[in-house]
Amino acid sequence: MSILYDEGQQAIATESRRVLEARVSKDELLPLLEMTGRYHEGFWNTAKEQGWTALALPEQYGGLALGLVELGLIAHQAGRTLSGAPFLTSGFGCAKAIELYGSDEQKARWLPGLASGEIVGAVAFASGSDPLPAYPAIRFADGRISGRAAGVTGGIVADIAVIYAMGALGPLLVVAELSDVERSAIGSFDNSRCYAHLGFTDIPAQPLAIDGAAREAALHILALQAVITAHEQTGGAEAMMEIARDYALTRRAFGQVIGAFQSVKHRIAELYGLVELARANCIHAASREGAPDFIVAAASARLSATEAYDTAARDGIQIHGGIGVTWEAGLHLHMRRARSLAIEQGNGLFWEDILVDCLTGEAA
Amino acid sequence: MSNLEAYRARAAAWLESMVPAFGKAARKGLSEADDLALARRYQAAKFESGYAGINWPVEYGGQGLGHLEKVTFDSEEMKHGFPNAYFGISLGMPVPILMQFGEDKAFVKERVLKALRGEEIWCQLFSEPAGGSDLAGLRTKAEPDGNGWKINGQKVWTSWAQYSDYGVIVVRTDPNVPKHKGLTYFWVDMKAPGVTVRPIRLAGGDSHVNEVFFDDVKVDDDQRMSPVGGGFAVAMATLMIERYVATDSGGFGPHLDLFVELAKATLVNGKPAIADGRIRQQIARNYAMRNGLNSITARAMAMMQAGMVPGPEGSLNKLVSVRSRQKLSELAIDLRGSDGFAFDDHASQKEDWTSSWINAPTGRIAGGADEMLLNTIAEKILGLPQDHRPDKGVPFNQIPA
Numbered sequence: 001m002s003i004l005y006d007e008g009q010q011a012i013a014t015e016s017r018r019v020l021e022a023r024v025s026k027d028e029l030l031p032l033l034e035m036t037g038r039y040h041e042g043f044w045n046t047a048k049e050q051g052w053t054a055l056a057l058p059e060q061y062g063g064l065a066l067g068l069v070e071l072g073l074i075a076h077q078a079g080r081t082l083s084g085a086p087f088l089t090s091g092f093g094c095a096k097a098i099e100l101y102g103s104d105e106q107k108a109r110w111l112p113g114l115a116s117g118e119i120v121g122a123v124a125f126a127s128g129s130d131p132l133p134a135y136p137a138i139r140f141a142d143g144r145i146s147g148r149a150a151g152v153t154g155g156i157v158a159d160i161a162v163i164y165a166m167g168a169l170g171p172l173l174v175v176a177e178l179s180d181v182e183r184s185a186i187g188s189f190d191n192s193r194c195y196a197h198l199g200f201t202d203i204p205a206q207p208l209a210i211d212g213a214a215r216e217a218a219l220h221i222l223a224l225q226a227v228i229t230a231h232e233q234t235g236g237a238e239a240m241m242e243i244a245r246d247y248a249l250t251r252r253a254f255g256q257v258i259g260a261f262q263s264v265k266h267r268i269a270e271l272y273g274l275v276e277l278a279r280a281n282c283i284h285a286a287s288r289e290g291a292p293d294f295i296v297a298a299a300s301a302r303l304s305a306t307e308a309y310d311t312a313a314r315d316g317i318q319i320h321g322g323i324g325v326t327w328e329a330g331l332h333l334h335m336r337r338a339r340s341l342a343i344e345q346g347n348g349l350f351w352e353d354i355l356v357d358c359l360t361g362e363a364a
Numbered sequence: 365m366s367n368l369e370a371y372r373a374r375a376a377a378w379l380e381s382m383v384p385a386f387g388k389a390a391r392k393g394l395s396e397a398d399d400l401a402l403a404r405r406y407q408a409a410k411f412e413s414g415y416a417g418i419n420w421p422v423e424y425g426g427q428g429l430g431h432l433e434k435v436t437f438d439s440e441e442m443k444h445g446f447p448n449a450y451f452g453i454s455l456g457m458p459v460p461i462l463m464q465f466g467e468d469k470a471f472v473k474e475r476v477l478k479a480l481r482g483e484e485i486w487c488q489l490f491s492e493p494a495g496g497s498d499l500a501g502l503r504t505k506a507e508p509d510g511n512g513w514k515i516n517g518q519k520v521w522t523s524w525a526q527y528s529d530y531g532v533i534v535v536r537t538d539p540n541v542p543k544h545k546g547l548t549y550f551w552v553d554m555k556a557p558g559v560t561v562r563p564i565r566l567a568g569g570d571s572h573v574n575e576v577f578f579d580d581v582k583v584d585d586d587q588r589m590s591p592v593g594g595g596f597a598v599a600m601a602t603l604m605i606e607r608y609v610a611t612d613s614g615g616f617g618p619h620l621d622l623f624v625e626l627a628k629a630t631l632v633n634g635k636p637a638i639a640d641g642r643i644r645q646q647i648a649r650n651y652a653m654r655n656g657l658n659s660i661t662a663r664a665m666a667m668m669q670a671g672m673v674p675g676p677e678g679s680l681n682k683l684v685s686v687r688s689r690q691k692l693s694e695l696a697i698d699l700r701g702s703d704g705f706a707f708d709d710h711a712s713q714k715e716d717w718t719s720s721w722i723n724a725p726t727g728r729i730a731g732g733a734d735e736m737l738l739n740t741i742a743e744k745i746l747g748l749p750q751d752h753r754p755d756k757g758v759p760f761n762q763i764p765a
Contacts (some may be wrong), residue, residue, distance in 0.1 A: 001667055003662060003663050004663065004667060004670060016431045032437040042470065065701060113656035139737040196660060200763075245746050245748065249747070249748065249749075256749070256752065259742075260748070260750070261751040262735070262738075262739070265739070265742035265746075265748045265749075266735070266739075268742060268746060268748065269738040269741040269742040269748075270738070272680075273680045273684055275742070276653075276656075276660065276677040277656030277657065277660070277680070278654060278656065279677075280656045280657070280660040280663060281652065281655055283659060283661055283663065284658075284659035284662070298657070299648070299652070301652075302655065303648060303649060303652040304652045304653065304655075307649075309379070312504065319423075321413065341433075349394040352645050352649070353644060354643055355651060356638075356644045356647050356648050356650040359624055360624060360628065360638060361619075361649065
């Protein structure tokens with residue numbers, strides 16, 4: 001896979017940016033912060049209408065058979081404009097788990113709906129602070145699961161989830177419909193992510209066929225999602241850097257634009273460096289799907305994108321001074337999103353350990 | 365295999381064959397004079413085998429290939445510790461600029477061939493005590509003298525001047541105009557009467573840079589390489605030649621593998637350092653940073669292969685890699701505790717953390733200080749304004765001291 005975008009890929013980037021800039025605005029996103037369980041319907045409808053939900057899924061199930069590179073480009077633009085719902089990434093992870101590890105019957109049952117976006121998918125691997133626990137808190141026996149999945153992204157809305165559960169012989173991945181699940185919505189600092197704890201009591205669930213390598217499979221799904229999220233983070237960081245740059249070019253103090261002060265211009269130049277490192281890592285990781293070093297590449301992308309977005313949010317607001325901390329300016333939308341995306345798909349501590357385990361030759 | 369990969373394979377095989385005669389082991393324990401003699405033989409071997417002047421015109425003795433082949437060769441060559449540093453500046457900037465701006469083609473051709481064979485070395489006389497980052501603030505002056513010129517003043521930080529046969533120099537020929545407009549560019553004979561070279565010992569103990577004094581040094585007008593007053597443009601052209609160079613995401617310090625090995629072999633509070641979260645975090649973050657830089661470089665190479673111009677993000681390499689290397693070297697010394705006191709001033713900074721650490725500040729200053737690189741990114745890439753410059757538009761001799 002080339003690390004240079006071809007014409008088709010560049011067109012995806014341009015078109016998705018155009019559509020999202022026209023349809024998602026700060027003024028619509030701000031009220032969502034104060035409503036638990038609501039997301040930006042215009043964003044999600046756009047994702048479905050544009051075929052983004054189908055982008056990286058196989059043609060035989062209604063997909064477009066493109067890959068991480070293309071979905072990453074969409075995610076980058078979604079990050080720039082602050083995507084209004086988490087389902088593109090959560091549904092992608094759910095669908096990939098079914099595509100890679102499910103039976104033909106399972107694929108036929110769920111993939112077409114996930115591809116069209118009619119079914120909202122989620123991924124529930126974490127237990128508390130552990131993104132991929134050695135002993136999953138949810139138990140699987142006799143075709144049913146019981147237990148609690150903590151902080152599931154999109155959990156308030158999702159129709160189905162792929163869950164990391166404990167079976168008789170060890171961890172395994174199962175897929176379950178969520179219609180009879182007890183959902184407790186989390187009042188969050190970034191409410192449009194629709195986080196919820198999911199309580200399962202004897203909920204029917206189907207194991208995905210995995211030959212004794214559930215952890216490896218779950219890590220692979222997390223890594224695929226992490227690469228998409230890293231693109232989204234990089235897009236957010238890039239937008240924040242540009243907002244800070246534009247402000248520094250217009251705001252005047254002490255007789256000149258503040259961008260002429262090195263304390264300000266160097267801060268922005270440092271953001272540029274972080275954004276470009278993250279972007280390069282993202283492009284590289286997207287091109288490594290299927291390669292032996294994919295996990296390392298995904299971890300690198302994830303770590304550098306988290307650092308870029310957190311720093312861009314922090315410094316971008318700082319450069320604005322007082323106006324930067326107002327509700328109305330909306331810069332806190334990026335600050336909030338930088339943190340919510342930093343936790344979804346495994347936090348930085350998790351990916352640091354995964355990366356070092358890979359480098360030292362220990363099983364990740 | 366692409367043509368470039370085939371080229372890389374050929375170059376790698378040739379370099380491998382040079383290791384016994386010129387590699388790290390062959391250089392161990394040599395005096396600098398003997399090392400320089402070895403270096404000249406290595407450079408001659410490169411010339412004979414078609415690996416000198418890779419992207420230079422054939423009519424000057426080069427190979428007529430592209431930047432890609434040069435960068436490919438350089439990144440392979442970097443792996444072995446060959447004695448090529450003495451010619452790094454010479455073949456990097458002064459000699460290419462001589463090819464571009466030298467008027468006397470026969471003279472130029474003779475110099476270029478001798479430089480390519482390692483027989484002659486050129487230096488670049490830009491920085492001065494009063495102007496490093498602020499190049500156009502230089503004070504060394506050239507005044508008309510008969511049919512030629514007479515140079516007086518001092519240069520500093522001149523790499524390998526002590527071994528140089530020639531140099532390119534920027535001097536002030538008119539102090540009555542704003543600073544950029546009063547400069548002129550010449551080549552000089554470093555053996556000419558009035559040129560004095562005095563090596564400067566750096567913090568790590570070595571002396572590859574020098575002070576160079578000019579006392580009534582006479583140069584002919586045909587040594588002039590720019591219009592009178594047009595020297596700044598040629599100076600900028602000189603600095604632009606090295607746009608496409610082999611980079612090292614390790615900041616020309618040790619590879620991250622060496623840090624991982626050290627962490628595996630070291631105990632912290634009785635437990636392996638490689639299991640310590642503080643150490644693991646630094647490994648992970650340094651890896652991600654270096655992987656990002658490597659990806660930027662790989663993308664630039666791919667763009668060049670596709671006939672495109674690489675993006676400006678390549679300018680991040682030195683800024684990001686060297687300061688990271690500095691911090692990682694500190695941590696590596698820390699890890700070793702009291703075993704870390706030992707210092708071998710001949711150790712390679714690519715293999716030894718202490719040598720890497722003590723030489724790291726030089727890397728953050730030479731070839732553009734971190735702060736200048738940040739200014740360049742802010743101004744040229746992001747469109748932010750220049751700093752307030754009180755000397756702007758003011759005749760040089762009226763700039764407040």
